[in-house]
Amino acid sequence: xxxxxxxxxxxxxxxxxxxxxxxxxxxxxxxxxxxxxxxxxxxxxxxxxxxxxxxxxxxxxxxxxxxxxxxxxxxxxxxxxxxxxxxxxxxxxxxxxxxxxxxxxxxxxxxxxxxxxxxxxxxxxxxxxxxxxxxxxxxxxxxxxxxxxxxxxxxxxxxxxxxxxxxxxxxxxxxxxxxxxxxxxxxxxxxxxxxxxxxxxxxxxxxxxxxxxxxxxxxxxxxxxxxxxxxxxxxxxxxxxxxxxxxxxxxxxxxxxxxxxxxxxxxxxxxxxxxxxxxxxxxxxxxxxxxxx
Amino acid sequence: xxxxxxxxxxxxxxxxxxxxxxxxxxxxxxxxxxxxxxxxxxxxxxxxxxxxxxxxxxxxxxxxxxxxxxxxxxxxxxxxxxxxxxxxxxxxxxxxxxxxxxxxxxxxxxxxxxxxxxxxxxxxxxxxxxxxxxxxxxxxxxxxxxxxxxxxxxxxxxxxxxxxxxxxxxxxxxxxxxxxxxxxxxxxxxxxxxxxxxxxxxxxxxxxxxxxxxxxxxxxxxxxxxxxxxxxxxxxxxxxxxxxxxxxxxxxxxxxxxxxxxxxxxxxxxxxxxxxxxxxxxxxxxxxxxxxx
Numbered sequence: 001x002x003x004x005x006x007x008x009x010x011x012x013x014x015x016x017x018x019x020x021x022x023x024x025x026x027x028x029x030x031x032x033x034x035x036x037x038x039x040x041x042x043x044x045x046x047x048x049x050x051x052x053x054x055x056x057x058x059x060x061x062x063x064x065x066x067x068x069x070x071x072x073x074x075x076x077x078x079x080x081x082x083x084x085x086x087x088x089x090x091x092x093x094x095x096x097x098x099x100x101x102x103x104x105x106x107x108x109x110x111x112x113x114x115x116x117x118x119x120x121x122x123x124x125x126x127x128x129x130x131x132x133x134x135x136x137x138x139x140x141x142x143x144x145x146x147x148x149x150x151x152x153x154x155x156x157x158x159x160x161x162x163x164x165x166x167x168x169x170x171x172x173x174x175x176x177x178x179x180x181x182x183x184x185x186x187x188x189x190x191x192x193x194x195x196x197x198x199x200x201x202x203x204x205x206x207x208x209x210x211x212x213x214x215x216x217x218x219x220x221x222x223x224x225x226x227x228x229x230x231x232x233x234x235x236x237x238x239x240x241x242x243x244x245x246x247x248x249x250x251x252x253x254x255x256x257x258x259x260x261x262x263x264x265x266x267x268x269x270x271x272x273x274x275x276x277x278x279x280x281x282x283x284x285x286x287x288x289x290x291x292x293x
Numbered sequence: 294x295x296x297x298x299x300x301x302x303x304x305x306x307x308x309x310x311x312x313x314x315x316x317x318x319x320x321x322x323x324x325x326x327x328x329x330x331x332x333x334x335x336x337x338x339x340x341x342x343x344x345x346x347x348x349x350x351x352x353x354x355x356x357x358x359x360x361x362x363x364x365x366x367x368x369x370x371x372x373x374x375x376x377x378x379x380x381x382x383x384x385x386x387x388x389x390x391x392x393x394x395x396x397x398x399x400x401x402x403x404x405x406x407x408x409x410x411x412x413x414x415x416x417x418x419x420x421x422x423x424x425x426x427x428x429x430x431x432x433x434x435x436x437x438x439x440x441x442x443x444x445x446x447x448x449x450x451x452x453x454x455x456x457x458x459x460x461x462x463x464x465x466x467x468x469x470x471x472x473x474x475x476x477x478x479x480x481x482x483x484x485x486x487x488x489x490x491x492x493x494x495x496x497x498x499x500x501x502x503x504x505x506x507x508x509x510x511x512x513x514x515x516x517x518x519x520x521x522x523x524x525x526x527x528x529x530x531x532x533x534x535x536x537x538x539x540x541x542x543x544x545x546x547x548x549x550x551x552x553x554x555x556x557x558x559x560x561x562x563x564x565x566x567x568x569x570x571x572x573x574x575x576x577x578x579x580x581x582x583x584x585x586x
Contacts, residue, residue: 101490124504136504161500163492171490175483175497179506182482182552186475189550190468193539196546197394197464199456204468207454211417211429212527213472215508246486253489256583257482258559259475259552266551290549 003028006152007060009053009076009083010097011038014123015066017130018096018156022064023047025155030059032076053077057086062152063093069241070099077118078110089115094149096137098122100245101167101174104140108166119145120166122173123157124180126233134158138176140168174249177242181263181280183217188284190218191225196293201226221281232279236270239280243267296321299445300353302346302369302376303390304331307416308359310423311389311449315357316340318448323352325369346370350379355445356386362534363392371403382408387442389430391415393538394460394467397433401459412438413459415466416450417473419526427451431469433461467542470535474556474573476510481577483511484518489586494519514574523571523578530569533560 008019011033030048108118119141129135135157194201243264275282301312304326323341401411412434422428428450487494536557568575
């Protein structure tokens with residue numbers, strides 16, 4: 001049997017290095033990107049460059065999508081000239097974007113009408129994780145489909161978790177974002193409190209990081225807040241998109257998430273102040289503005 | 294020169310094992326506890342049992358206090374028959390309780406009038422840290438005083454951080470509590486969201502713990518929330534005392550701490566529901582009550 005043919009739609013800051021890993025691993029690769037110039041590098045390395053997502057589907061057994069938001073995934077998968085128009089029965093779409101769980105379920109339904117199916121597999125680890133193939137991948141879908149996707153996942157990440165039905169990958173990613181964003185608010189408040197009381201905030205971080213107060217956010221973004229480094233690891237605008245997904249999903253059950261909601265409101269203030277493209281740690285500046293600092 | 298004589302006031306769940314480590318290390322030890330029966334074990338192991346804190350002061354070069362709240366420290370140090378009445382000039386009080394930074398500064402002032410001084414050195418790590426001598430110790434005071442206290446600290450903890458002037462140990466501990474309590478709210482919301490959406494919450498924790506969402510609270514209290522284990526590591530009533538100190542200190546600068554304030558309010562609801570003596574992870578039940586779970 002021939003090697004599994006892989007397609008990749010969306011060669012942004014995440015998608016491009018991910019697609020590169022798959023090409024290097026020897027998968028026959030077809031790529032599409034809205035801005036065509038972003039396909040040049042992979043094209044010169046041997047990837048087939050398609051003119052539409054449908055053309056990607058026609059040349060692949062597995063198509064990965066890595067785009068910005070729910071409408072983008074809907075368009076490239078099920079819109080005009082979407083992947084679904086080219087994909088043969090038996091094909092698998094793996095959406096690795098962070099989008100609405102409900103949209104994933106609807107796309108899976110549409111794919112199943114054509115004898116195809118979907119795995120939702122959002123990631124955490126950011127552009128560094130994408131470059132180093134150390135992403136955490138949270139996969140939802142039929143178990144057999146996720147098993148079929150696993151060799152591909154193993155070229156992209158180090159932690160691969162099966163989360164259950166289609167949509168559960170997204171729901172797990174949203175739990176991740178609840179934790180990340182609230183932990184960051186904790187860091188912002190602790191550093192603010194330290195500075196307002198004339199503590200050395202780096203000494204404070206060092207004193208508490210090893211114990212019950214410790215977190216990835218404190219260790220990694222705490223020092224950036226202290227040093228006024230607001231360059232993006234992950235942008236406020238994108239976190240806001242994810243928190244919107246969190247709060248929309250919470251409305252459906254309904255679930256009371258006061259701190260997630262609070263972070264969303266405070267990050268709205270950051271956006272209003274023109275900080276949308278700063279790193280999430282720019283949240284700290286909102287609290288400073290509300291305090292005597 | 295003879296060995297440094299140590300006194301210990303407050304043999305509760307934290308103080309008793311800490312005093313035990315010092316006795317075992319060979320320090321001549323004098324102890325006091327309001328409920329005298331709690332001194333029996335150390336007394337039988339060779340500690341001198343005093344009838345008042347003043348008697349502890351009279352028999353020690355360094356007196357450690359480990360009691361519940363600001364008024365308790367004020368009473369045992371500077372109240373009637375307090376340590377200050379017995380301590381000779383040159384004596385050092387090390388308060389390892391978690392109390393108001395302002396009270397520490399005032400006690401230091403009073404001690405200095407007698408030629409003595411104070412180090413505030415609250416700890417994190419709980420009763421397990423006290424038993425295993427693995428506490429994190431956050432020390433404020435004159436540098437020479439903290440250096441004098443360090444050999445004693447080394448018998449009690451593993452991370453000893455010099456935080457600056459008197460009161461800065463407490464302020465650092467309050468930063469610790471801001472982080473601990475908000476991170477716990479993050480865990481409560483993420484587990485609630487997972488359950489409301491029919492995810493397996495332990496799988497969710499395992500999927501995200503290794504990355505940017507990771508925290509001590511998630512790794513340690515997340516599974517307890519999932520398993521409905523609300524036994525106290527650290528009690529809600531005590532966290533409320535600490536958050537009260539946080540918010541009082543924040544009022545003075547003033548500093549806006551919306552999430553710390555939110556946790557305090559939600560834990561008030563837990564106390565109203567009779568959960569004050571549960572572990573802090575009982576916070577999760579408040580959110581459940583406000584949701585469809």
